[in-house]
Amino acid sequence: MDILLMFGDDVTVLSANRVAEHLNVARSTAYRYLQSLTSTGFLEENEGGSGFRLGPRILDLARLARKGIGLSDLARPVMRELVRETGFPALLTRRAGASVVCLEREEAGQTLRLSYERGQVLPINAGAAALALLAWAPVEVVEEVLRQPLVRFTDATNTDPERLRDRLPQIRDQGYVISRGELDPDVLGVAAPVFGADGGLVAAVSIAALSHRVTDAQAVATAEVVMRAARELGAQVARLEVATI
Template sequence: MPGRSRNTSTYRERNSTADRALDILLLYCSDKPVWTGAEIAARLGVARSTGYRYLQSLVTTGFVEETTGGFRLGPRIFELARSARAGLGLSEVSLPVMRSLAARVNETVLLTRRSGRSVVCLDLVEPRHTVRLSYERGHVLPINAGAAAEVLLAWADPHEVTAVLEQAPLERFTARTLTEPDKLRTRFARIRKRGVAISQGELDEHILGVAAPIRDSTGSVCAAISIAALAARIPRAELPNVENAVRDAAVTISRELEIRDS
């Protein structure tokens, strides 16, 4: 009986069919997005009727769709691709770009996100030179000192900024730390106009920071990428190059996040 034949098919036969389906899907590439049934059968080394049977199974499940001139990848493939991209976390998307930035400027690169009145270091990449700074994953930083913190507040909702800045007195860490909400708002406006934040000696007298905003697929600032370096290591003439490198890294990560969520 036909029904009994399907139910008693061996594991090896089922696995072979799955393997053939994968073989078909792996044929597709940007250089050849459409394949005819005859071409697929020839590449698999099977009869045309067998090739069409495999194709029909893929069409039924949405992995392949029939179009003029042959068969192309179907909507189910793109749904899986979106799911795979969505499964990548912010750190996973950012780390390759962070490594590239660290190699480019040879300084510590931080990925940070705001949590209430604090800034949390989500990840970092250290440079090759031996001078290490005291940052680590999970490190909590203040909201009013340092380039990363200022970037994260510069594009935040004004009402939220007010709540953060005026909820309690802001702590002073050095003579350069801003603790007055109005002066911080003025700085935030300059940061938005410039596109990056630059701070020196606000949290540590010897540290220079350059940060840029990372945007999610909605265009909202969701994190910051920054470099932290001994100020003496970066000559003033080199600072514009560092700014551009950090800005480029932020744009690249933002673009990857948009692609992931599209």
């Protein structure tokens, strides 16, 4: 590990002499260490034996480290900034079959009772976050949802399959969802989709607020901020996906 930590932006090749001096060991001992790292793929010997550079096993570990960074880890800073800009609680949700799972919830210092808590699983037919996930879901998922009885949460919940089917293209066209009281009474939701490197849907970012405090014009303005946050998270996800290929 000490040898590997000797590498840096200005040190891309190590010699046995340099390692011996750094570790205060004999050159033969340093060379044995280097050969051990080479045999396991952590180092490669330069052509002509002029020194040792990092090997392919390091790239494998870097890939695994990047893969270990979860969506929630990427989303939290974006969600905190979204809360700062809007003043509203932010949510990160993901589709799981015909359901929605709340992965993260970032509070905004205000008390707001919501159905979405971390780990909460809800049907996908009601609320801004759910509809954002449904609008960009595969056709077979949409049809599966619409074949089932749609759950009613409030008087504003859309339980008509045809009306819901007609709404999805409109959501895709505008790029966001605004819902009022469809999942929680008196709660406004604004959500936008998060896409990965291949353009596939990854998650949805949303905010929630007391509906009577937000006008239609304010909701549309908030949607612009939510979409920007979703694009930022999508860009981070895409960079991570490309890096792990």
